Amino acid sequence: MATPDALLVVIRHAPHSSNWLREGLDAALVAAAFGQPVHLLFMGQGIMALLKEQGSGAPGQKATLPIIDMLEMYDIDALWVSEEALQGLRIRQDLLVDGITPVPAQEIPMLFQQHAKILNF
Amino acid sequence: MWHSLSSMQKLLPGTNMSESKIYRYLDSQRKYPLDPEGYLVNQSEWSESVAKLMAEEEGLVLTAEHWEIIEVVRAFYQRYEMAPAMRPLVKATKNALGEEKGRSIYLMQLFPGSPAKRIARLAGLPKPTNCL
Numbered sequence A: 001m002a003t004p005d006a007l008l009v010v011i012r013h014a015p016h017s018s019n020w021l022r023e024g025l026d027a028a029l030v031a032a033a034f035g036q037p038v039h040l041l042f043m044g045q046g047i048m049a050l051l052k053e054q055g056s057g058a059p060g061q062k063a064t065l066p067i068i069d070m071l072e073m074y075d076i077d078a079l080w081v082s083e084e085a086l087q088g089l090r091i092r093q094d095l096l097v098d099g100i101t102p103v104p105a106q107e108i109p110m111l112f113q114q115h116a117k118i119l120n121f
Numbered sequence B: 001m002w003h004s005l006s007s008m009q010k011l012l013p014g015t016n017m018s019e020s021k022i023y024r025y026l027d028s029q030r031k032y033p034l035d036p037e038g039y040l041v042n043q044s045e046w047s048e049s050v051a052k053l054m055a056e057e058e059g060l061v062l063t064a065e066h067w068e069i070i071e072v073v074r075a076f077y078q079r080y081e082m083a084p085a086m087r088p089l090v091k092a093t094k095n096a097l098g099e100e101k102g103r104s105i106y107l108m109q110l111f112p113g114s115p116a117k118r119i120a121r122l123a124g125l126p127k128p129t130n131c132l
Helices: A020-033 A044-050 A065-074 A083-088 A105-114 B002-011 B048-058 B064-080 B086-097 B104-110 B115-122
Strands: A007-011 A038-042 A078-082 A100-103 A117-120
Touching (some): A020 A065, A020 B086, A044 A083, A065 B064, B048 B115, B064 B086, B064 B104
Parallel strands (some): A007 A117
């Protein structure tokens, strides 16, 4: 977390119903491809993107889970998820992909404070 | 499965723009259509001989060192469904072939210019998404 110039990308939308998740992940990948440290925070319905068994959407639409798996290849390894969102949707952490750090509600404002650059999706 | 997916994409315009447009053909028998940037229109048509034809056009002779990188990129695509940009390409190469080869200098020497794009092209994959 000691990277002051890191970009925080906040994902708030579930896969499939809109393009928000893809756009957010794309923004994260582009930034990382240029060597920018990137942190990801999943909130609200966005946590569904992290489900281990998340499937693909409509025909012709690519799945997003492979992108989640690919993040480590872009050196994006800070994946945070809102604990409140997990509880709210009754999703246990063991249903999510590995390497996720749950963040309690009261610490989320601090995360926002620690980043000068924040993109919301 | 792959085939039905790509025919589906033709029915749904806009799902994959680079796939539908034929700009020219790789060979004189017009068997392998290419898009305006030289990527294969039908990924399923890729074979080693297609890669050799493409490389020949570019004046590149594919050696064992080239092939092992092409394999790394094809494996990357299989797993993540995207061709890697330079940074993940270096990392994937390092993971698969070791520290010595997993460096951008090495990849630049083998595939001068923009390695990530050239390798994706030769490997019969779509253009890397996050690559300029």
